Amino acid sequence: MDCIGLCKLIFDAGVRNQELARFIGSLIGVLLVSGVPLLTVIVLIWVERKVAARIQDRIAPNRVGPFGLLQTFADLAKLLIKEDITPTAADRILYNAAPIVSFASVVAIWAVIPFMFANNPEGAIVGVDLDIGVLYFVAVASLGTLAIMTAGWASNNKYALLGAFRVVALLVSYEIPLVFALIIPVMFAGSMSLVDIVEAQSHMWFIFMAPVAALLFFTSSQAETGRAPFDLIEAESELVAGFNIEYSGMKFGMFFAAEFLHVFTNGILMAILFMGGYLGLFYQAIPPLGFLWLGLKGAVVYFVFLWLRNTVPRLRIDQVMGFNWFFLVPVSIINVILTSLILKLMQVSGFAPTNFATSNLGEMLPLTIVMLLKDVVIIAFILGRLGQEGRRARIEEQRANEALTAAAVGD
Amino acid sequence: MSVLNEWAFVGVFLLLAPIFPALPIGIAWLLRPNKPNVLKSQTYECGVETVGDTWVQFRVQYYIYGLVFLVFDVEMVLLFPWAVAYNQLDLFAFGAGFLFIFLLADALIYAWKKDVLVWK
Amino acid sequence: MGDASLSLILAFIIFTILTLGGALGVVMNRNLFRGTIWLMVSLFGAAGHFVLLSAPFLAAVQVLVYIGAIAILFTFAVMLTRSLTQISDRFTRLWWNVGGAGILFVVLVGTVILPVWGGFTPSNDILFANVADTTQLGIALVDRGSETTQGFVLPFELASLLLTAAMIGAIVIARDADDDEKGKRS
Numbered sequence: 001m002d003c004i005g006l007c008k009l010i011f012d013a014g015v016r017n018q019e020l021a022r023f024i025g026s027l028i029g030v031l032l033v034s035g036v037p038l039l040t041v042i043v044l045i046w047v048e049r050k051v052a053a054r055i056q057d058r059i060a061p062n063r064v065g066p067f068g069l070l071q072t073f074a075d076l077a078k079l080l081i082k083e084d085i086t087p088t089a090a091d092r093i094l095y096n097a098a099p100i101v102s103f104a105s106v107v108a109i110w111a112v113i114p115f116m117f118a119n120n121p122e123g124a125i126v127g128v129d130l131d132i133g134v135l136y137f138v139a140v141a142s143l144g145t146l147a148i149m150t151a152g153w154a155s156n157n158k159y160a161l162l163g164a165f166r167v168v169a170l171l172v173s174y175e176i177p178l179v180f181a182l183i184i185p186v187m188f189a190g191s192m193s194l195v196d197i198v199e200a201q202s203h204m205w206f207i208f209m210a211p212v213a214a215l216l217f218f219t220s221s222q223a224e225t226g227r228a229p230f231d232l233i234e235a236e237s238e239l240v241a242g243f244n245i246e247y248s249g250m251k252f253g254m255f256f257a258a259e260f261l262h263v264f265t266n267g268i269l270m271a272i273l274f275m276g277g278y279l280g281l282f283y284q285a286i287p288p289l290g291f292l293w294l295g296l297k298g299a300v301v302y303f304v305f306l307w308l309r310n311t312v313p314r315l316r317i318d319q320v321m322g323f324n325w326f327f328l329v330p331v332s333i334i335n336v337i338l339t340s341l342i343l344k345l346m347q348v349s350g351f352a353p354t355n356f357a358t359s360n361l362g363e364m365l366p367l368t369i370v371m372l373l374k375d376v377v378i379i380a381f382i383l384g385r386l387g388q389e390g391r392r393a394r395i396e397e398q399r400a401n402e403a404l405t406a407a408a409v410g411d
Numbered sequence: 412m413s414v415l416n417e418w419a420f421v422g423v424f425l426l427l428a429p430i431f432p433a434l435p436i437g438i439a440w441l442l443r444p445n446k447p448n449v450l451k452s453q454t455y456e457c458g459v460e461t462v463g464d465t466w467v468q469f470r471v472q473y474y475i476y477g478l479v480f481l482v483f484d485v486e487m488v489l490l491f492p493w494a495v496a497y498n499q500l501d502l503f504a505f506g507a508g509f510l511f512i513f514l515l516a517d518a519l520i521y522a523w524k525k526d527v528l529v530w531k
Numbered sequence: 532m533g534d535a536s537l538s539l540i541l542a543f544i545i546f547t548i549l550t551l552g553g554a555l556g557v558v559m560n561r562n563l564f565r566g567t568i569w570l571m572v573s574l575f576g577a578a579g580h581f582v583l584l585s586a587p588f589l590a591a592v593q594v595l596v597y598i599g600a601i602a603i604l605f606t607f608a609v610m611l612t613r614s615l616t617q618i619s620d621r622f623t624r625l626w627w628n629v630g631g632a633g634i635l636f637v638v639l640v641g642t643v644i645l646p647v648w649g650g651f652t653p654s655n656d657i658l659f660a661n662v663a664d665t666t667q668l669g670i671a672l673v674d675r676g677s678e679t680t681q682g683f684v685l686p687f688e689l690a691s692l693l694l695t696a697a698m699i700g701a702i703v704i705a706r707d708a709d710d711d712e713k714g715k716r717s
Contacts, residue, residue: 019538022416026423034424038431080439083446094568096436103432104425111424128420131664135491135591136421142599146571149606153564161610168603169473172480175599179487187494192665250439254432318530321476325528329483333516336490337509340497344505347498354498418582419538473607475705481600482698488592489672489690496669504673507684511691518698527702 030111033127037110037261044260045072048306055310075253082249091154098151099247099254105144106262109137113268114195116278116290124195124278125287133194134182137269138175141224144262145171151255155246166317171224173324178220180332184213184339185273188356198277200356204364207274209371212335212378214274216328218301221266223320226259228309264302271297331382338374346370475527479519486515543583549576563609571602588665 046069053060062068086095112133114124123129130136145168152164186192188209189200197206207214222229247255271277275297278290315323346352352367353359493508522528553573560566574597581590676682 019536022419023423023538026420027427029420030424030427034428034431076435080435081442081444082439083444084439091565094565100429100432100436104428107428107431108425111421127424128417130417130421130587131414132588132591135488135588135595139591139594139599142595145599145603149603150568153606153610165473165607165610168607169476172600172603173476176480176483176487179484183487183490183494186491187497190495190498190666192491192495249443250436254436258432321528321530326523329519330516333512333519337512340494340505340508343497344500344502348502414585414587415539415583418587419542422542470611471705473611474604475702477600477604477607478701478705479698481596481604482694482701484596484600485694486691488596489687492588492665492669492672494669495665496667496673499666500670500673503675507673507687510688514688514691514695515698518695521699522702525702525706527706 029127033110034107036115037107037265040264041257041261042072044264044302045075045257047302048260051303051306052310055307079250079253084249084251085246087156087246091156094150094154095246096251098147098154099251099258101150102144102147103254103258103261105140105147106258106265108140108143109265109269112136112194113265113272114198114277115294116287117283118287123199125291126195129193129195132192134186134192134197134273138179138182142175144258151247157246160246167226170317170320171226173321174220174223174328177216177324177328177332178224180329180336181213181216181220182273183336184210187340187343190355194272194277196357198272198279201276201279202357203359203361204356204368205274205276205279209364209368210274210335210339210375211372212331212375213339214270216332216335217270217274218304219328221263221270222305222308223324225262225266227263227305229312229315231309231314263305264298267302267305268294268298270301275301331378335378338378339371342370342374343367472530479522479528482515482518486511539583542579546576546579546583549573549579551576564606567602567605567609570605571598574598574602588668 049060049071050068060068061071064070064074086092111127112130114126114129116125117123118125148171149164149168152160152162152167155161185197185206188206189197191197191200200206271294276293277297278294280290280293283290283293343352346367347354353363356364490508490511493504493511497504497508550573553569553571553576556569557566557573560569574593578590578593578598581587581593671680671683672687673684674680674682675684
């Protein structure tokens with residue numbers, strides 16, 4: 001989205017005031033850019049249900065429209081005409097604002113996502129190529145946390161409040177490995193701009209150079225969006241649906257849609273940050289093909305998100321927190337230290353390029369191999385420790401069993 | 412000047428973004444029935460009436476997580492410029508960054524050893 | 532460049548209203564939770580001002596750290612120490628407090644702001660001056676300092692030390708509170 005170009009078009013078309021032309025150009029740009037996530041949400045709900053159903057060995061809704069494609073619209077209609085029961089003594093303004101802020105914060109992320117290659121000054125079709133793209137994404141995501149807190153409090157319901165506290169504690173804790181994992185692509189590309197990060201992967205995708213960072217980002221995203229195994233946020237069987245107990249009708253629908261869109265957005269972001277975004281065959285010759293590549297990669301990651309969600313049981317809150325603070329955070333810190341060490345050593349000794357976008361595959365190979373080795377070492381270490389813990393737990397269990405049977409026989 | 416242009420777009424985006432969810436909610440407000448009665452408007456508590464003040468039990472755990480997150484948040488924010496300029500710097504930059512991260516990892520180890528990060 | 536454009540002035544006015552209005556909302560609202568929400572509004576206005584000063588990195592930092600962490604901590608503190616019915620405080624009508632604050636405001640404006648006030652015509656010189664981008668910030672942070680540059684590596688490390696001290700101090704205090712609450716544990 002070349003806003004300057006759009007504005008020029010409007011300017012020439014008759015709107016003489018430069019300010020107004022810029023504003024209208026921005027408006028149209030916003031509508032075009034946000035059309036992508038909004039249209040995607042409608043498809044996502046169908047995809048989600050189909051995939052979940054197939055993994056659970058059943059058929060998803062398939063009555064409404066071919067293959068149940070129109071089911072989303074039926075649900076939408078149902079939610080629209082449901083009565084909205086606002087509890088008494090609920091804080092009206094905040095109660096109504098929370099789902100809006102939650103959804104808006106996810107849509108706002110799409111302003112910085114590059115869709116395809118273009119021969120314009122920004123280098124890509126993108127809403128706006130912010131210099132601080134990655135930081136913008138993290139900042140906007142933290143606004144979503146705020147919305148959940150508000151929803152929990154504004155419901156004037158102690159269960160909603162309790163649910164909201166746990167959610168915020170979880171979201172806040174998992175932001176640490178998320179951002180530490182984000183530092184790696186930023187370090188490689190030398191810029192926080194998403195377009196620069198994509199361009200820096202022209203010769204080697206970051207997922208091959210930093211698989212541990214990619215896994216960290218993947219896991220933290222799974223937790224940040226409240227998906228299993230971390231979905232005690234919306235645990236349907238505990239706390240009676242958590243912070244959105246008192247929401248019904250379209251407001252509940254907005255929380256719902258915001259969560260789905262958030263998962264897909266994180267999938268697209270993982271594709272951009274680690275898997276090369278719109279890079280692929282012929283992405284420069286036929287730019288829309290780049291859009292297709294991005295969609296495919298994002299869809300693959302999204303599918304793995306869904307796969308994980310429908311396969312793994314839910315973790316308890318203390319297990320979730322333990323996993324974060326005793327595993328993810330130390331691993332992410334060690335990963336940053338080791339990656340920066342290796343990168344700098346190899347750059348100083350001339351084995352690695354300092355500008356990834358302008359180098360070539362041959363220069364990138366030594367760095368890739370060494371990084372992969374480092375990651376293999378980290379993963380081997382982790383698996384070794386896990387094996388040790390597992391062995392210890394098994395021995396303890398065996399001993400406990402023996403003690404029990406001995407006591408039973410003795411009696 | 413182009414920096415401000417970019418952020419003007421972001422500003423318009425942030426202004427428009429709340430309208431997208433507000434629209435369906437507004438349509439729902441027009442379309443749905445609105446028959447409040449006393450029973451429906453009560454606070455939900457598994458079908459029983461709420462008794463007493465709505466207290467949330469004070470768990471210092473929530474606050475500790477928030478505190479540790481705050482410290483790490485500021486650390487990460489300071490690490491971002493370091494990471495952005497990393498490719499153009501020399502080995503000393505690694506040392507500076509390593510010391511920075513190590514000091515905070517030290518604090519994390521202290522928290523770990525003192526058992527404050529465990530959710531009880 | 533001529534005078535600042537209309538949209539710039541409009542943006543400045545909007546962000547000023549957000550900042551000051553939010554601040555007023557914090558102190559005047561009886562409901563403590565709403566007060567924290569007004570605080571977030573005010574901080575968001577401050578972030579907007581950073582953008583207008585061509586420092587988008589600081590704006591993102593403001594949103595991420597202040598609104599995403601500190602304001603959330605405020606909310607935790609407010610909600611964990613009061614029940615929902617105690618959430619509104621009585622407004623103690625100490626009007627002479629307000630008078631004292633007003634006098635302080637006038638004194639500060641007179642001694643700090645007026646000497647550097649450039650008048651009401653918006654000047655582009657400060658807004659569009661050549662401000663450093665994030666890369667230069669990063670280079671400065673690990674710069675040891677020389678004749679031409681001001682190295683900030685020592686403040687960088689001292690900041691880390693400060694953060695470590697803050698975290699350890701907070702843990703010590705929180706642990707004491709925890710021990711008091713749950714009875715002495717081993």
